[in-house]
Amino acid sequence: xxxxxxxxxxxxxxxxxxxxxxxxxxxxxxxxxxxxxxxxxxxxxxxxxxxxxxxxxxxxxxxxxxxxxxxxxxxxxxxxxxxxxxxxxxxxxxxxxxxxxxxxxxxxxxxxxxxxxxxxxxxxxxxxxxxxxxxxxxxxxxxxxxxxxxxxxxxxxxxxxxxxxxxxxxxxxxxxxxxxxxxxxxxxxxxxxxxxxxxxxxxxxxxxxxxxxxxxxxxxxxxxxxxxxxxxxxxxxxxxxxxxxxxxxxxxxxxxxxxxxxxxxxxxxxxxxxxxxxxxxxxxxxxxxxxxxxxxxxxxxxxxxxxx
Numbered sequence: 001x002x003x004x005x006x007x008x009x010x011x012x013x014x015x016x017x018x019x020x021x022x023x024x025x026x027x028x029x030x031x032x033x034x035x036x037x038x039x040x041x042x043x044x045x046x047x048x049x050x051x052x053x054x055x056x057x058x059x060x061x062x063x064x065x066x067x068x069x070x071x072x073x074x075x076x077x078x079x080x081x082x083x084x085x086x087x088x089x090x091x092x093x094x095x096x097x098x099x100x101x102x103x104x105x106x107x108x109x110x111x112x113x114x115x116x117x118x119x120x121x122x123x124x125x126x127x128x129x130x131x132x133x134x135x136x137x138x139x140x141x142x143x144x145x146x147x148x149x150x151x152x153x154x155x156x157x158x159x160x161x162x163x164x165x166x167x168x169x170x171x172x173x174x175x176x177x178x179x180x181x182x183x184x185x186x187x188x189x190x191x192x193x194x195x196x197x198x199x200x201x202x203x204x205x206x207x208x209x210x211x212x213x214x215x216x217x218x219x220x221x222x223x224x225x226x227x228x229x230x231x232x233x234x235x236x237x238x239x240x241x242x243x244x245x246x247x248x249x250x251x252x253x254x255x256x257x258x259x260x261x262x263x264x265x266x267x268x269x270x271x272x273x274x275x276x277x278x279x280x281x282x283x284x285x286x287x288x289x290x291x292x293x294x295x296x297x298x299x300x301x302x303x304x305x306x307x308x
Contacts, residue, residue, distance in 0.1 A: 020197040020225050025190070026233030029292075032186040033237025033284045036179055040281070041245050043175040044274040045252060050168035061129035061138070063087070063096075063145065064153040068125035072149055079149035080125045086148055087129055090141060094130040124153075186288060187295045190226050194299040197222065206307065215304045223297035230292030234285040242281070249273045 065080050072082035080098060087096035099107070104126060138156050145152045198205065205218060 020193055020222070020229065025193045025226075025229045026236065028189045029186055029230045029233030029288055030237035030240065032182050032189070033234035033288060034241045036182045036284055036287075037238055037241035037245065037281060039175045039178040039182065041241075041248065041273075041277060042178075043172050044277045044280070045248075046168050046171040046175070048274045049252065050164060053164055061131065062155040063127040063129055064124040064155070065127065065149055066122070066124040066151045073147060079152075080127075082148045083145055083152055084127060086144060087127065087141075090144075092132050094132045096130075097128045099126045099128060183287070183291060186230070187291050190230060190292050190295040191299050194222055194226060194296045195303070197225075198300065198303050205304075209304070209307065215301060218304060219297045219300040222300045223293045226292040226296035227289045231285045231289040234288030238281050238284045245273060245277070 063083060065083050068080035069078050071077075072079045074082065077085070084096050084098055087093050104123060107126075108123075138154060142152075142154045145154060209215075209218065
């Protein structure tokens with residue numbers, strides 16, 4: 001008669017509660033889940049910051065006009081006024097703001113100190129331009145500006161955008177590699193714990209196997225135990241990572257264009273995390289459970305095949 005028909009509800013005939021302790025394995029899986037949460041935060045945080053920076057920098061220009069107060073090529077206005085007027089009337093340009101002397105001095109102060117506004121060297125006028133479309137062709141605009149005020153320089157920040165994109169992709173690749181490494185280590189930990197449990201309960205397994213228990217039944221029992229412990233441990237690790245993630249999100253808020261750190265309320269603190277991360281964190285226990293089931297089931301199957 002099959003063992004499954006004789007087993008009372010809740011009976012642990014294989015002694016798995018002793019063979020696979022509910023202390024060490026969940027603790028190790030929790031540590032792996034904590035690291036996985038950090039890697040996920042790095043992945044989504046990098047993507048969010050990169051998207052914000054590229055949208056901000058990609059939609060802006062810096063125009064430098066030397067000899068800004070000299071007459072323009074047409075002679076009816078200054079070079080600076082001619083460039084600003086041309087920019088304002090150009091399709092695709094949302095705004096064109098010529099920086100004041102005080103704003104220029106504030107920009108130069110970190111490099112030149114407090115005396116930046118008293119320099120005797122000529123400083124070109126600087127115009128901050130906002131675009132409505134990041135795909136605007138700047139070639140014709142640059143030529144028109146140079147005709148109105150020869151020597152005008154247009155900086156479109158394209159080099160920095162490309163470098164930022166490469167950096168973001170590199171950081172995301174590192175985060176993805178870290179996730180794969182954490183998953184591999186978690187699988188190894190579960191496999192070691194499963195093999196230790198098999199060695200500890202070898203005699204009981206052989207007896208139950210001889211009474212008619214199938215390989216699928218024994219492997220399923222071990223897999224169910226490993227699945228439970230892995231899910232519990234991963235849930236604990238994800239919960240432990242949440243305060244750290246909230247603190248990091250508050251620190252990164254100014255760089256993501258949130259106007260400073262997140263507010264003091266719980267809603268503001270929770271809203272500081274990237275929305276995709278809220279969907280990824282609950283997946284950690286599910287993923288750990290899947291890894292635990294597959295690893296334990298495969299390890300037990302291989303071990304049973306070597307039985308005489």
